[in-house]
Amino acid sequence: xPEVNVRQYVAGEWVAGDGGPLERRNPAAPAEVVARGTVGxxxxxxxxxxxxxxxxxxxxxxxxxxxxxVLQAAAxxxxxxxxxxxxxxxxxxxxxLREGIGEVRRAAQILDYVGHEPDRAAGxxxxxxxxxxxxxxxxxxxxTIGVIxxxxxxxxxxxxxxxxxxxHGNAVVWKASGAVPLLAVRLVETLLAAGLPADVIQLLHGDxxxxxxxxxxxxxxxxxxxxxxxxxxxxxxxxxARGIPVQAEMGGKNAxxxxxxxxxxxxVAQVIAGAFVSTGQKCTATSRLIVESAIVDEFLARLRTATxxxxxxxxxxxxxxxxxxxxxxxxxxxxxxxxxxxxxxATRVTSRAPRLDLDGxxxxxxxxLDCRAGGSEVWENELFGPVLAVRTAQDAAxxxxxxxxxxxxxxxxxxxxxxxxxxxxxxxxxVGMLHINSETAGADPHVPFGGVKGSALGPAEQxxxxxxxxxxxxxxxxxxxx
Ligand code: UN1
Numbered sequence: 122x123p124e125v126n127v128r129q130y131v132a133g134e135w136v137a138g139d140g141g142p143l144e145r146r147n148p149a150a151p152a153e154v155v156a157r158g159t160v161g162x163x164x165x166x167x168x169x170x171x172x173x174x175x176x177x178x179x180x181x182x183x184x185x186x187x188x189x190x191v192l193q194a195a196a197x198x199x200x201x202x203x204x205x206x207x208x209x210x211x212x213x214x215x216x217x218l219r220e221g222i223g224e225v226r227r228a229a230q231i232l233d234y235v236g237h238e239p240d241r242a243a244g245x246x247x248x249x250x251x252x253x254x255x256x257x258x259x260x261x262x263x264x265t266i267g268v269i270x271x272x273x274x275x276x277x278x279x280x281x282x283x284x285x286x287x288x289h290g291n292a293v294v295w296k297a298s299g300a301v302p303l304l305a306v307r308l309v310e311t312l313l314a315a316g317l318p319a320d321v322i323q324l325l326h327g328d329x330x331x332x333x334x335x336x337x338x339x340x341x342x343x344x345x346x347x348x349x350x351x352x353x354x355x356x357x358x359x360x361x362a363r364g365i366p367v368q369a370e371m372g373g374k375n376a377x378x379x380x381x382x383x384x385x386x387x388x389v390a391q392v393i394a395g396a397f398v399s400t401g402q403k404c405t406a407t408s409r410l411i412v413e414s415a416i417v418d419e420f421l422a423r424l425r426t427a428t429x430x431x432x433x434x435x436x437x438x439x440x441x442x443x444x445x446x447x448x449x450x451x452x453x454x455x456x457x458x459x460x461x462x463x464x465x466x467a468t469r470v471t472s473r474a475p476r477l478d479l480d481g482x483x484x485x486x487x488x489x490l491d492c493r494a495g496g497s498e499v500w501e502n503e504l505f506g507p508v509l510a511v512r513t514a515q516d517a518a519x520x521x522x523x524x525x526x527x528x529x530x531x532x533x534x535x536x537x538x539x540x541x542x543x544x545x546x547x548x549x550x551x552v553g554m555l556h557i558n559s560e561t562a563g564a565d566p567h568v569p570f571g572g573v574k575g576s577a578l579g580p581a582e583q584x585x586x587x588x589x590x591x592x593x594x595x596x597x598x599x600x601x602x603x
Contacts, residue, residue: 160327176320192236264342373531395560455506466495
């Protein structure tokens with residue numbers, strides 16, 4: 122496929138960024154350039170914010186149903202291009218074609234769900250202690266929202282931030298990850314083709330100056346961010362210094378607990394999906410496995426067989442289950458993390474050597490590490506790759522305590538056939554999302570998505586929860602004049 126010249130969308134025009142070159146190569150075959158352009162600068166941010174602010178009030182003055190109709194139309198357009206954009210996504214990001222197409226469809230589903238928000242309840246009505254009065258709580262737009270998105274879901278995460286921001290009457294200045302500029306262009310093109318007014322969305326590229334400039338800009342009224350915990354906290358402190366709300370979705374070290382009474386076939390399949398799909402590059406990926414001691418030998422044997430059977434390679438090949446890491450730097454960091462764990466006493470459960478040299482791509486074989494005798498670093502810290510660290514617990518109670526011994530609290534999975542054990546997990550686990558008998562990853566558009574502890578700051582995303590962040594309440598004491 123030819124390389125695409127990716128531009129920014131600023132003040133109603135597709136323009137080159139003022140910054141240095143941006144070049145995105147296929148992580149499975151780095152000789153191939155997928156997209157080329159230039160990155161955004163603080164000047165680009167200035168122009169984008171000014172344009173967004175100029176357009177916001179007119180957009181907010183439209184009915185909510187009119188705004189929703191634009192999102193619904195965008196959903197239809199996006200679904201119609203799912204194969205094409207999904208293939209671009211796979212070439213740009215490295216996840217498999219099936220996942221790439223699935224992600225574009227998912228983005229369409231999110232736009233459609235949010236596009237129907239006007240048909241849902243819009244606020245609350247309270248009684249008043251005073252005769253002849255009602256008290257309404259209505260929701261008003263926040264203003265102009267800075268949106269900062271990661272590489273790993275190039276269109277689904279942007280959709281779940283941008284759609285509710287727009288629906289609730291805000292304008293958006295979006296700084297996309299420099300690793301996935303092409304899908305960012307596709308989403309903006311789709312929204313414009315669906316009838317979104319030009320100045321309500323602005324797109325900036327790159328991982329340089331634009332992000333910090335956006336967060337610091339006095340014209341930005343709130344920032345939503347997904348990425349690492351380190352950057353998320355920096356964004357949150359910059360936001361706090363300016364007195365604006367920040368929503369940050371950050372790291373995870375998500376555990377799957379497999380208890381002795383679990384359906385082991387189900388558990389193996391789901392743990393593998395959680396740990397290795399998207400090459401482990403999901404904040405919701407399973408990166409810790411806690412197995413009840415009584416079944417650890419059997420479970421690890423099954424896990425090893427199934428993991429060894431996963432085909433790694435070109436994500437466009439339908440036989441391939443696991444694509445490359447997003448970059449050479451990520452691959453090197455993941456390989457270094459594995460080495461450190463092995464030097465520290467962990468042992469490799471899987472047969473394949475982690476380093477895989479295929480077409481010069483950034484591949485790492487899916488790797489399971491037995492961390493019973495060492496490897497606390499890989500047990501505690503997010504590697505963001507296809508690496509699963511394993512420890513054992515004597516019983517459910519100690520397994521649940523281990524889940525909670527983490528600075529993170531995004532998602533967890535518990536595999537058991539005992540409903541009482543499952544309900545205990547519901548009560549005890551400090552996570553934003555708990556899966557009973559399914560993998561740790563995944564997020565439906567109509568329910569809250571979020572974490573606790575080091576995994577998140579601010580209100581949850583998606584579903585009706587999104588309204589918390591993208592609106593501000595206004596309490597109205599309503600009386601007649603008489
Ligand atoms: C999913 O589990 O399907 O960055 C979505 C991430 C999360 C999204 C996960 N914010 O991986």
